[in-house]
Amino acid sequence: MVQVEMYEGIPGSEDEPVWQGVYTLRIVNDEITSGIVVISEEEFSLGIGSVTLTIEEEMDNPFDVSFTGLPESVKEEEDVTVMAVGTYGDEATFRWFVNGRSRGINANEYIFSSNSAGLYNISLLVSDGEVVGGHRQPVEVLQATTEVAADLASLEIGYAGEDTSANVTENVILPVTGLNGTHITWNSSDESLVNCSGLVTRPAHSAGDAAVQLTATVTRGTVAETKSFTLTVAKLPQTDAEAVAADKELLEVGFAGLDNADNVTQNVNLPSSGTNGTTITWSSGAVETISTSGVVNRPDYTGESDVTVVLTATISRGGISETKTFSLTVKIILQEQTVTFVSNGGSLVDPQTVYWGYTVGEPTAPTRVGFSFEGWFTDSELTDQWDFIHDYVDGDITLNAKWGDGYRISFNSQGGLNPSPTYITVGYGLAYGELANTAKVGHTFQGWHVDPEGEGGEVTPDTIVAINADHILYAVWQPNTQTITFDAQGGLYDGSDTMIVTYGQMYGELPIATRESYNFSGWWTGLDGTGSLVTESTVFTGTIDRTLYAKWTFDVIVGPAGGLVFYDNPNYEIDGWRYLEAAPYGWYDKETHSAGTYIGDDDPYIQWGAQGYTVDPPATATGIGTGAKNTANIISYHDTLWTLYPEKGDYYANPKDYYEGNDGTVAAKICDEFSIENEGVIYDDWFLPSKDELNFMYQNLQMQSKGGFSWNYYWSSSESNDEFAWIHEFQNGGQYDYAFGGRANAYKVRPVRVF
Known part of the structure; x- marks a missing residue:
């Protein structure tokens, strides 16, 4: 036995009094009421929340409390009446709870229903004013799947009279409940035809029958299924106005043979009734030409022309009338005329029969050997020429042929x-x-x-x-066709070395050439990329055979000394070296050069050597692979020049004793003394390039804007005579000796090496 102040509510919420005062709560733990009140230490739960209680003592049971009528499970939205039973008196009060929430019912019975499946606890508290007794029992609410399926299967729309889904003329009955307690709602694809209450609005007769889809949703609790019905709503009966409008649209005048509205030659058919039950009457704007019954009276050809007649039809039914007009052109009666052709010595031309007022069809011109036909004329003097486009026949006529000299x-x-x-x-x-x-x-x-x-x-x-x-x-x-010959300029290509091209047409497919260490830059009409580039789409416009030359661009790579490789020797297996490498940009590391103090990274200005003295052994070689020998000869000559001229002494110390303009610098010696370390290796085998070696340096490096060269003259190691040596202009590619190649001139220098 406990005494407790009873309140209604959920833990954590604001309390509401259930009953005022302190009541004695009977705690029952027998088999029937087990779990209705659970004592756990100092708290208990009765399905309505948690309260603190004080256990004083057990006491006798004043009355038993229970209820009947609640099964173990029910379906969603199924009503179950639960009846309280026990030994309470007539003055007892009742409180029903579902999952701890009060239902607010003070009666000894309670109707339970849920629209959501799940497990529910039904609790009852009974009070006689002093003692409170209670009972709780679970019930499982199941989804009403079977009930929804059954009502969905049996669902039908109700039709009035002889209506069917294919022919609806009156309102339809749309059920809202099913036999198994389901709820039915409706949706219409077009409420202007049939709304969700079954109200039908039929379309106008001219609009025709209309289809609408009604979709029913059958629901009970959380289960919902849909079913669709397609109905055809019959159009309304045709009104008089609609009948008149329809027959007006269909009404046409009937023509005989090939006649039409613009060419009436026979009687016409004027309908007197329409297909929709209308009556049609006619009036004519010229009854003498077309009567109201369609009889046509054509005008005569003389002095008259075609006649346009307006016919008006009046279409009527039930007091409604509308009119429709037709414009018809009645053609005159044509008169046949004869056109005679006189050839005047030429071939025969047949006469023509032509209607009065029509043009003459121009015949095939006659022929006459030794003459030219110059047209048809209406007079024997051949001055009035007939115009077959603009002249019209107004009687029988004769046309005369006129002949010219050719x-x-x-x-x-x-x-x-x-x-x-x-x-x-x-x-x-x-x-x-x-x-x-x-x-x-x-x-x-x-x-x-x-x-x-x-x-x-x-x-x-x-x-x-x-x-x-x-x-x-x-x-x-x-x-014309011409022969094109391909000159690969040291390269290779597959296929024939000639092809045939046609004047005014594209060359078409051209061979692709390859060459080791070079990139192919196309076929050109001139050597070394001069002239014009020829591609597959180039149109041939030559008048003689032609040779196309391959243009090559050297594939510049970095050499082992860090400079750029500018030549690949095709005879390397014989010569023992393959590549020519130029010293890297910024190679010069001295403080002065022939132009004074050296600043920056550009190539230095250096004199070639002693002016007026011929190198012996000579340094006149110009070809590839001769620069190193030239350099050695130039250095040896200048080193020993004093032995030939002891009175002048050492050239490097006394250059002006040999020539006033000399400063003691020797381009070959500067190159020979150059040394550079790259990746731990020292490279000191440099020389001044020969004339041809310098040319390849220009072609393969300067022309590709590589190597950092100046637009200036550069010395080669190839001497011309005792006054001049070969130089190369790195701006336009020119090579000179006599004009500018005086040895005492200071020009740019770039060493090279082979490997």
Whole structure:
């Protein structure tokens, strides 16, 4: 037995009194009421929250509390009546709870229902004013899947009278509940036809029958399924106005034979009724031409013209009328006239029968050997020419042929030179005689032809004129072909070294050349990339055979000494070396040069050597692979020059004793003394390049903007005579000796080496 102040609520929420005062709570732990009240240390739970209680003592049971009618499980939205039972008195009060929440019902019975599946605890507290008794029992609410499926399967729409889903004319019945306690809601694809309450609005007759889809959603608790119905709502009966409008749209005048509204020659059919039950009456704007019954009276051809008549139809039904007009042109009755052709010595031309007021169809021109036809004339003097487009027949007429001295035959050179003469005059049936002369660059003349494409054979001086009119002869040309020869300039390529090209057409596919250490830069009309570049799409316009030259761009790489490689020796297996390497940019490390104090990284200015003295052994070699020997000879000569001129002494110490302009520097010696370390290796085998070696340095480095060269003159090791040596201009590529190559001049120097 405990005494507790009872409050309603959920733990943590604001309390609400259940009953006022302190009540005695009977705690029952027998099999029937087990779990209704659970004592755990100093707290208990009764499905309505938690409260603190004080256990004083057990006491006798004043009454038993229980309820009946609650099964172990029910379906969603299924009502279950639960009835309280026990030994309480008539004055007892009742409190029902579901999952701890009060239902606010003070009665000995409670109707339980849930729209959501799950496990629920139903609790009852009974008080007689002094003692509180309680009972709790679980119940499982199951989803109403079976009930929803059953009601979905049996669901149908109700139709009035003889209506069906294919022909709805009245409101339909849309059920809102199922036999198994389900709820049914409806959705319409077009509420203007059938709304969700089943109200039907039929479309107008002109709109035709209309389809609508109704979708029912059958629901019970958390289970919902849909079912769709397609209904065809019948159009409304046709009104008089609709019938009149429909027959007006369909109404047309009926024509006989090939007649139409613009060409009426026979009676017309004027309908008196429409397909929708209308009556049609007619009025005519010219009853003398077209009567109201469709009888046509055509006008005479003399002095009259075609007549346009407006017919008006009145379409009526049930007091509703509308009109529709038609404009018809009634043609005059035509009179046949005869046109006679007099050829005046030419070939026969048949007469024509032509309606009065019509034009004459121009016949094929007559022919007469030795003459040219010049037209038809209405008078024997041949002064009034008949115009077949603008002149009209107003009676029987005779047309007379006029003849001239011959036809004008013009020449079209089709891109060639202006023909000479530009035209000739020749009579029909005679030989053309001497024809014009012309020519066309890159083409061979194939003769004169009547057809621009040369079809139908060539026209020669002996060809007889068979065209009975002025006409044109066209020059036909055959493009010439030439042989193209490929010069790979030291490279290799697959296939033939020649190809045939056609004037005025593209070269087409060209061979691809390869060369070790070089990149192929295309085929050119001149050596070393001069002239024009020729590609597959280049149009050939030459008139003679041509040679195309491969252009090569050296594939510059970095040499072992850190400089740039600019030459690959094709004879390296014989010569014992393969590559020429230029000293790297900024190679010069001395404080002075021939131009004074040396500042920066550009190549230095250095004199070639003693002016007026011939190197012996000579340093005149210019070819590839001769620079090292030239350099050695130049150095040896200058080192021993004093032995030849002891009175002048050492050249390096007394250069002006040899020549006033000398400063004692020797380009070859500067190169020979150069040494550089790269990746732990010392390279000291440098020399002044020969004339041809210097040229390759220019072509393969300077022309590719590589190596950091100046736009200036550079010394080679190749002497010309005792006054001059070869230099190379690194701006435009020129090589000089006598003009600027005085040895005492200070020019740029770049050492090279082989490996």
